Amino acid sequence: MAEKIVLEIARYAPEKDEKPSFQSFEVPFRKEWVVLDALNHIKDKVDGSLTYRWSCRMGVCGSCGMMVNGEPKLTCATFLSSYGNGATVRVEPLRYFPVIRDLVTALSDFLVKLQSVKPWLIRKDEPPLSAGEFLQTPEQLDIYKQFSMCINCTLCYAACPVVGLEPTFVGPAALALAQRYNMDNRDQGAEERLGLLAHPEGIWGCTFVGECTRVCPKHVDPAGAIQQYKLKAALEWVKGFILPRGSEDQSKEVRP
Amino acid sequence: MSVQPSTEFHPRWYRAPVSTYWWMGSWRYSLFILRELTSVAVAWSVVVTLLLLRSLLKGPDAYAHFTHRMQAPWMLALNIIAFCFLLLHTITWFNLAPRAMPVRVGGKRVPEFLVAAPNYVLWVVASAAIAWFVLRKS
Amino acid sequence: MSKPSNEGFFWLLFSAGGVVAAVFIPVLLFLFGVAFPLGWLPQPSYEHLLTLARSPLARIFLFVVCSLPLFHWAHRFRFTLYDGLQVKHLNEAIFVLCYGGALVGTLLSGYLLLKI
Numbered sequence: 001m002a003e004k005i006v007l008e009i010a011r012y013a014p015e016k017d018e019k020p021s022f023q024s025f026e027v028p029f030r031k032e033w034v035v036l037d038a039l040n041h042i043k044d045k046v047d048g049s050l051t052y053r054w055s056c057r058m059g060v061c062g063s064c065g066m067m068v069n070g071e072p073k074l075t076c077a078t079f080l081s082s083y084g085n086g087a088t089v090r091v092e093p094l095r096y097f098p099v100i101r102d103l104v105t106a107l108s109d110f111l112v113k114l115q116s117v118k119p120w121l122i123r124k125d126e127p128p129l130s131a132g133e134f135l136q137t138p139e140q141l142d143i144y145k146q147f148s149m150c151i152n153c154t155l156c157y158a159a160c161p162v163v164g165l166e167p168t169f170v171g172p173a174a175l176a177l178a179q180r181y182n183m184d185n186r187d188q189g190a191e192e193r194l195g196l197l198a199h200p201e202g203i204w205g206c207t208f209v210g211e212c213t214r215v216c217p218k219h220v221d222p223a224g225a226i227q228q229y230k231l232k233a234a235l236e237w238v239k240g241f242i243l244p245r246g247s248e249d250q251s252k253e254v255r256p
Numbered sequence: 257m258s259v260q261p262s263t264e265f266h267p268r269w270y271r272a273p274v275s276t277y278w279w280m281g282s283w284r285y286s287l288f289i290l291r292e293l294t295s296v297a298v299a300w301s302v303v304v305t306l307l308l309l310r311s312l313l314k315g316p317d318a319y320a321h322f323t324h325r326m327q328a329p330w331m332l333a334l335n336i337i338a339f340c341f342l343l344l345h346t347i348t349w350f351n352l353a354p355r356a357m358p359v360r361v362g363g364k365r366v367p368e369f370l371v372a373a374p375n376y377v378l379w380v381v382a383s384a385a386i387a388w389f390v391l392r393k394s
Numbered sequence: 395m396s397k398p399s400n401e402g403f404f405w406l407l408f409s410a411g412g413v414v415a416a417v418f419i420p421v422l423l424f425l426f427g428v429a430f431p432l433g434w435l436p437q438p439s440y441e442h443l444l445t446l447a448r449s450p451l452a453r454i455f456l457f458v459v460c461s462l463p464l465f466h467w468a469h470r471f472r473f474t475l476y477d478g479l480q481v482k483h484l485n486e487a488i489f490v491l492c493y494g495g496a497l498v499g500t501l502l503s504g505y506l507l508l509k510i
Contacts, residue, residue: 014268098269139363164274165477204401207473209288227356237402276480295470298415298463301423309506316440327431335427342420349416383421
């Protein structure tokens with residue numbers, strides 16, 4: 001018996017289509033194939049016009065994220081065998097993003113949000129190179145390391161209903177990345193970022209659905225990062241209420 | 257600061273609308289909405305407590321009326337449903353709290369279930385204490 | 395609508411109310427809403443409950459139990475309406491309804507507990 005699996009792929013050609021429609025492709029069912037292999041098979045052997053992003057095939061580049069049977073997945077890490085021989089698998093572009101063509105989403109909005117959180121080390125003083133490197137103990141690294149594993153695959157945006165409902169919401173990955181720098185003992189920009197992100201479209205837009213964390217292929221836990229950020233922002237609010245204008249050295253506050 | 261979406265309008269890109277019933281799109285979204293709706297059961301429980309306090313203030317007849325009203329089938333059904341929602345609230349609250357407040361001992365993060373466990377102990381002890389105060393013979 | 399900077403305050407009320415609701419409220423509703431009406435446990439007498447409610451510690455406890463969880467409800471219900479029904483354009487009305495309700499309940503519980 002021939003081993004087959006059917007992929008129902010969302011197709012959208014902006015020059016002629018009003019909206020996306022599905023096209024079915026039958027591909028060989030091979031237990032070592034991931035969904036991305038099946039897409040490559042279709043593009044090479046069946047329909048060269050199928051358009052999607054991919055690069056590394058090993059869960060590092062973060063470009064092959066798609067909705068597979070309604071779940072945000074890295075297609076390079078999603079095996080056909082998990083759907084079974086003869087199954088029908090739906091492949092769509094990541095949810096809540098504008099679609100450019102077929103399975104390719106527009107990322108410009110996400111990149112603006114990513115930059116808005118200032119994801120780099122902010123220093124109030126910049127010591128000369130001769131002063132040597134900034135030192136960090138393994139414990140200090142461990143505090144933020146989990147949040148630094150993000151590969152910007154945007155699966156968490158496709159999982160988050162708030163992203164869909166509130167297009168201006170900064171979103172899970174960017175907020176987690178802000179927290180990654182806030183918790184880095186070399187960074188002194190927590191106060192500046194708080195001013196940008198303690199906002200209804202920043203951390204307060206999140207309702208802790210928790211889906212971002214569940215779909216994250218790198219176990220970043222953006223939901224946890226945002227709740228921790230909320231707690232910190234709320235305590236800063238109390239501090240500002242009791243001691244108005246009492247802002248001190250932020251570098252002392254980065255450790256919980 | 258608000259982040260302006262730079263892809264607000266683009267003639268060639270397709271934007272899928274979000275359904276009003278998005279929370280029925282997956283059981284996880286539905287569970288999330290149920291979790292959020294536990295707050296209605298919480299508010300209802302406060303209303304019941306306020307009714308009880310009002311009856312205590314008004315006198316024994318009002319208290320008898322209150323206990324009688326609590327026995328009405330529809331009231332009983334409502335309270336049983338509300339109680340189930342309260343349990344959902346307690347369980348989800350205790351399980352999610354460690355994510356918002358990570359505990360570190362000796363530089364290592366304590367596993368979440370170990371952070372959640374004392375909450376459950378506190379819950380049982382507090383419930384038993386309240387029940388004892390209410391039930392004990394004076 | 396609240397000023398952005400005040401969301402932290404409402405979130406703290408929400409969190410504190412969530413803890414109080416999680417720990418103390420299930421047993422109260424179980425006793426008075428389920429166990430006593432069904433006869434599983436003997437209904438306490440009026441005098442006993444009145445003496446209990448009049449003790450200073452119980453008054454403080456009951457005030458906390460009747461106030462903070464209402465602010466917990468206000469926060470969650472507000473966002474549920476925003477997101478679940480997509481009625482953000484009504485956000486000011488929803489805000490007033492939710493927090494107004496919580497405030498009324500809090501004042502009512504304060505009044506009852508002072509008079510009791």
